[in-house]
Amino acid sequence: MGSLFGTLNSSLDAIRAFQTALSISQNNVSNASTPGYARQEANLEALPFLPSAGLTGGVQEGPTISTQNEYADQAVRTQLSQQGNYSAQSAPLQSIQGLFDVSGQTGLVGALNTLFQSFSAWAESPGSTAQQQAVLTAAQSVAQSFQSTANTLSQTTVQVNQQIDSTVQQINQLATQIQADNVAILKNPNPSGGVDPGVDANLHASLESLSKLADVTVTYASDGTATVLLGGQTPLVIGAQQNDIQASFSNTAGSVNPGAVPNAQILDASGQDITGQISQGALGGLLNIRNSVLPGLQGNGQETGSLNQLAQQVADRVNQVLTSGTTPSGQAGSPLFAYNNASPVDVASTLSLDPNITIGALAPAAAGPPPTANGAALELSNLGQSTNPADQIGGQSILQFLSAAATQVGQQASNAQTGQNAATQLLTQAQAFQNQISGVSLDAEAVNVLQLQEGYQAAGRMVSVIDGLAQTLINMATPSA
Amino acid sequence: MDIERDEGLNACLFAEAKMLEARQLLLDAGPGAIEPCQNELQQIVATLEKLVSDRTLEANSSASSALLRIRRSAQALKLQIEYSSRLYCGWVQLRLGAGYTQQGLPVFATSEPGSCSFEG
Numbered sequence: 001m002g003s004l005f006g007t008l009n010s011s012l013d014a015i016r017a018f019q020t021a022l023s024i025s026q027n028n029v030s031n032a033s034t035p036g037y038a039r040q041e042a043n044l045e046a047l048p049f050l051p052s053a054g055l056t057g058g059v060q061e062g063p064t065i066s067t068q069n070e071y072a073d074q075a076v077r078t079q080l081s082q083q084g085n086y087s088a089q090s091a092p093l094q095s096i097q098g099l100f101d102v103s104g105q106t107g108l109v110g111a112l113n114t115l116f117q118s119f120s121a122w123a124e125s126p127g128s129t130a131q132q133q134a135v136l137t138a139a140q141s142v143a144q145s146f147q148s149t150a151n152t153l154s155q156t157t158v159q160v161n162q163q164i165d166s167t168v169q170q171i172n173q174l175a176t177q178i179q180a181d182n183v184a185i186l187k188n189p190n191p192s193g194g195v196d197p198g199v200d201a202n203l204h205a206s207l208e209s210l211s212k213l214a215d216v217t218v219t220y221a222s223d224g225t226a227t228v229l230l231g232g233q234t235p236l237v238i239g240a241q242q243n244d245i246q247a248s249f250s251n252t253a254g255s256v257n258p259g260a261v262p263n264a265q266i267l268d269a270s271g272q273d274i275t276g277q278i279s280q281g282a283l284g285g286l287l288n289i290r291n292s293v294l295p296g297l298q299g300n301g302q303e304t305g306s307l308n309q310l311a312q313q314v315a316d317r318v319n320q321v322l323t324s325g326t327t328p329s330g331q332a333g334s335p336l337f338a339y340n341n342a343s344p345v346d347v348a349s350t351l352s353l354d355p356n357i358t359i360g361a362l363a364p365a366a367a368g369p370p371p372t373a374n375g376a377a378l379e380l381s382n383l384g385q386s387t388n389p390a391d392q393i394g395g396q397s398i399l400q401f402l403s404a405a406a407t408q409v410g411q412q413a414s415n416a417q418t419g420q421n422a423a424t425q426l427l428t429q430a431q432a433f434q435n436q437i438s439g440v441s442l443d444a445e446a447v448n449v450l451q452l453q454e455g456y457q458a459a460g461r462m463v464s465v466i467d468g469l470a471q472t473l474i475n476m477a478t479p480s481a
Numbered sequence: 482m483d484i485e486r487d488e489g490l491n492a493c494l495f496a497e498a499k500m501l502e503a504r505q506l507l508l509d510a511g512p513g514a515i516e517p518c519q520n521e522l523q524q525i526v527a528t529l530e531k532l533v534s535d536r537t538l539e540a541n542s543s544a545s546s547a548l549l550r551i552r553r554s555a556q557a558l559k560l561q562i563e564y565s566s567r568l569y570c571g572w573v574q575l576r577l578g579a580g581y582t583q584q585g586l587p588v589f590a591t592s593e594p595g596s597c598s599f600e601g
Contacts, residue, residue, distance in 0.1 A: 071572055422557065425508065426564050432509035433568050453573075455515035456566040459507075460559060462522040466500075467555040469529035470548045473493075477538040477545040 070220070072434040073204065077211035077218070079427035081280040084212035086420035088163070088285035092156055093413035096293065099149050100406035109402060111145040112314070114138045116384040123377035126364035127328055133359060139318075139336050143351045146311045150349035153298040153307070157261055160290045161249060164264050167213050167283045168247045171236070174210045175228065178203060179242040182225040186240060195224040215280035231277025234268050243269035255301030258343045263300055264290045285416075293412060297405070299345035306405045311348040313393050313401075315339055317383055319354075325363030325376030333363020333376065489537040493547035496528045500554040507558065510565035525551075 101107040118138040122131040181203040185195055195203070203226055210216050210228070217229040221239065228237040235243055248265040255262075264287060266275045275291070278284050291300075299305030304312075315337035322333040334357050340350035366375025383391055384399040393401040503521040506514045538544050 069572075075568055422560055425504075425557065425561055428508045429510055429561060429565055430568065432511065433565075433572075436511050437572070452512050452515060452569055453566060455519065456510075456562050456569075459515060459519055459522060460562045460566070462519065462526055463555050463559050463562065466496075466522065466525050466529060467552055467559075469526065469533060470551045470555065473529060473532055473538055474545055474548045474552070476533075476536065477489075477541045477548060 069434070069437040070218075072430070072437040073207070074218070075430040076427065076434050077208060077216070079423055079430045080208055080211040081215050081284075083420060083423035083427055084282040085280050085285040086416050086423055088167075088282035089289055089416040090413070090420055092160055092286075092289045093293070093409070093416050095156055096153070096297070097409050097413040099152055100402075100409055102403070102406050102410065108142075108145040108149050109406065111138070111141045112384065112399070112402065115142050116381060119377055119383070120381035122362075122364060123374045123381050126374040126377055129359060132362050135336075135362060136353065136357065136359065140353050142314070143337065143353055146307070146348040146351040149307060150298060153294060154261070154349070157290070157294055157298070160286055160294070161247075161264065164247050164283065164286050164290060167286060168245055168266065171210065171213050171230075171283065172244045174206050174213070175236045175242050175244070177206045178210070178226060178228060178237045179240060181206065182237065183240050185224045189223070211281065213281045214278055214283045231274065231279070233277050234274045245269070245274070257299060257301050257304070257345045260299060260301040260343065260345045261295070263295070293409075297409075298348070304344045305348075306401070308345055308347040309393055310398065310402055310405070311339065311351050312344070313391075313398060314383075315347070315351060317391055317398075318380060321376050321379050321383070322363050324367065326365045326367065327360060327363045328365070329360065331361070331363075334358075334361035336362075489532060489535075489541055490544045490547070492528050492532055493538075493544045493551070496525045497547050497551050497554070499525045499528075500551050500558065504554060504558050504561065507561045507565065510561065510568075 099107055101109055104110055104113050115135075115138040118131070118134045122128070122135050125131045181199050184199045185203075188196060188199075207216070207218055207226065207228070215231055216236065217232045219227045219229075221227060223239075225239045226237065227235070227239070230236050230245065234245070235241075236245070237243075246267050248267050249262050250265070264275070265273050266278055266283070266287070268274045275287060278287060295303055295305060297305050297307045299308050319335035319337055323335055325333045327333055335354045336357055338352055338354040340346045364374050364377040366372050366379065368375065372378070385397050386392070387397065391398065396404060499521045503518050503525070506518045506521065532538055
């Protein structure tokens, strides 16, 4: 009888085990497209077969094992974070890049080129009313371009501020969801071990969404709850506890430019500044635009900004040359430009034509020696490319300085676009890897994976050969070669 | 001469198309992808080597543009290969590793201490 009961029990265990396996399989199928869901494996354990001791063999269900592989998940989150970073930077950089038309046809570059051309034409006909009027018109256009560029940068700043606020709110909302998942894990421990697959799926989906927004480090406690650190240091979620972060925009102590646009700060729950910890994800990208790229152009509490430097140098030098010259009627010249000099960061946004300037007040003649009827106008026509240290900004001529600023913005925009493309590719690879880890057992394939490394190395060498051959052919095919 | 130029350009465009196929294959850079990818790369190498030896591309700006795109693709592909290599190498180390040496080299439990590296 004992043997019969043993056999029946064994069969019962096997049926239960296979029912569980079937249930898990169905769950896998129904959750195949659930974000963050990792395939669950039913672990069927062989029972000892020793009839003399009443052990009748068979199988029973073991603990359900999640194949969620933290390594693969982390790889996906890392790429999501990089992609989020570049994506967030790409749009504002494209907008800023549009302000600096390097072709010189439009915008600030075009307006400055037109001004220097008008000085040149005026130098050829210093008494021409038409050329004098052209100078005033071109100067007005330059002032408007500086103001327009400064205003667009201010608007971009406001937009980025809103995006930072919105991103911080999203981070806090996701942290709330993760905290709720942790609470669910603590209240309803999975009797078969591990975490309930539904909660696990929610948790991983939230973690992936969070990774797009900021660089987060995730570790798991022995009770299955997730600990989430922002920037590797600031705890967002620990078990059932959540700590909100907030964005702040205020000038720090030591600001030297009155009225300057303050930098963005991220504060932890205790009000500590944690901005420096956040470099990745959309928030890291937005902070880079907000605290590095924009201040480099429009200035902040500590720096003047290249746009203001340029506006001030153009205005000051043009005014100095004109006021040291004389008009055709023998009067001292008047300044062409005016700006609010209360703060160095306000120059570009307030640059305008001097209210007293008229055609007759333009002074083309230089006192010399030797005195020349068009000396001042000639000097102005060369101002853009002048190598005179007094005309330069940081060792660069005015046009070189402008070109360098435009090139830097263009390079940053290009890098963001290239980085976004690369991160998208690597994300696809990481997700494919994640699917493989969760979809099949690669443990058994570990040796093959080692051989795979040789395949990668061989492919890498071939790509290097292709790169070299392509370069050789480019040298051959370039028409000027 | 024109026929030769067209053939040279077509060969460049063929190589460029193969490059895109290789990149596409490596988006899922698992064990099954590497061999087809190598086949594509071998075809590209053979095509470009023939162009170099035939010297049919002189002063051909269209081919030059295609070759520049191939170089850009090569840089992207190199990044893909490097990333895949590191991904799998790291995973193997996690599965089979027995820690790291004081020099930071991974130690495998089942074999001599060694390391995975990518050589471009």
